[in-house]
Amino acid sequence: MTIASTLRLSLCTAAVSAISMFGLVGCSNSATETATDDAVVTTDKPAKTLAITQIVEHPSLDEIRRGLLEELADNGYVEGENLTVNFQSAQGNLATAGQIAKQFAGDLPDAIVAISTPSAQSIVSSTTTVPVIYTAISDPLAAKLIDDKNVPFQSNVTGLSSQLPIEPQLDLIQKIAPNAKTIGYVYSPGEANSVTVLNQLKQAAPARGLEILDLTANRPTDVAMATRSLGGRADVIYTSLDNNVVSAFEAMASAANELKIPVIASDEFSVRRGATAALGVNDYDFGRVTGKMVYRVLNDEAVNTIKPQVMNDLTLYVSPKHAQAQGVSLSADLLKDAINVDDVDKK
Template sequence: MALVTSGNGAVIREMIRAALASMGYDEDKNLIVDFREANGRYAVLPELVAELIALRPDVIIAEATPAIAAAQKATSGIPIVMAPATDPIGSGFVKSFTHPGGNITGVANMFGDLTAKTLDILRLVFPNAKKIGVLISDNPTHPALLDVAKRAAAATGIAAEGFTARNPEDIEATFVQMKDANCEVVYVLADPPRPVLPQIALKFALPTIFQVNSYVSLGGLMSYGPNIPSFFTMAAQYVDRILKGAKPADLPVERPTTFEFKINLHTAKALGLTIPEQVLLMADQVIE
């Protein structure tokens, strides 16, 4: 099996290893895992995927849309498991959720469908906000997600502008741009986690809400999205079925059915914010 991640690879690898172990797979006995990680630099993904394909794996797990796109371009024969994709149909990875139709199947994260509700929450916490910055990267799903965010923000009377940080080292300069553009809140679109983000947001005193919920435990203010670890458990289940003979074309794409709203009150206090009681009651997890 091959695993290629866009970032945060050590954590993802461990979650997938644990899930496979629960199904009887042991890297010392009946499983070989070849692993490559881009560390947030998506331009290197084609090279990493080529290295993995040269090893002739039975199945590839590709984490996040940039890695899935690189794997798709590299092979039409080796099964690819999405873990996860933001818009698998729009990205051309599968023909439909129920009948993928090719060598790719796996998990969709539904981030695009959550944007309107996220911005409703943002409006409850920041009722007087006039402008938000939307942090994006070179992730190919981000232009469409940015359009969704702009429309959802406009519906609540807020202007939204996109700002690009292509690589992790670009994040601080991008926050300077958002501050200079008079953004009052930042909305971070889904990407493999960049751990420096919450600290940089706090440095510039910009309240930040994330699509990826793991940021809140790193000091992010708020997040709304699906349970991330569940994606990798589901990916391991796809691997198991494929190794036992199932075809990706016949395995429906799974979508999350539960979503989590998280708040970090330590960060709120550091920013001088009071979170309304109504919002606290909505939260699935409050870090105090």
């Protein structure tokens, strides 16, 4: 879904638009005016253009984008007033991601936000001059966005990542399925972050007496089949923020319900969509923090002075309803430390 065209709007154009909508008059080179019921609010920020791309549209990435735009609006950059936003999704296609990256590089916006690892890799390979802020990245080092000293390989790049430690994820799995011996992991081998998680699982699992059974899903349409093939072979399914899997999460959850295998995920929305539980960052908050970095760039701060950041504040989300459908129950001890999405959805 395209939020706005890539054309830069002048402030005068924005004011003319306001005249037609709200009956305002006047045009300024330094501010735009919007009408409210009580007063006229002046936004004293110069007009800027922002390009945003993500590999696919799904609730987790969409929530990050929402948080980002609301953070900018709260700090004076309001879409449709003094901020022109061009959003494009690659719809899960890497070739399309590359085409979007080339278009954005040629458009020369004030900044580009790349949401997800594949989108970030495509954007960074397409421009060395336009400021790029990556987000929703699990392992920027493996994605070759930064080096082992947390320094971006290109001076026009910075961003926010969430490198979820694997041990708490395994702790959660063993609390929910204490008798589990085999963890099924469905992933896309083309996503560097998913490969990193697989390697972490394989390194940490043996010490806990666990085995990892990994199956590939190169497209969202492969997710259901890969999940069903875990029947009789895996005791629990773990999924990280693999975009192919998250795009088709209802298919995974449906197959897991049939097989009575609990699914443990890494984001709130996967729990809302069918997982038993997830331990991950709050996507909206992740977007707000990303928005703070984007604001600094739009406010003319040099991108190479903004260090890449990591956000690892973890929240536990659970769904007793989905747990029951997948053949497990959640202990009172686990529930007391979690956000129960079943209760939230009732409100």
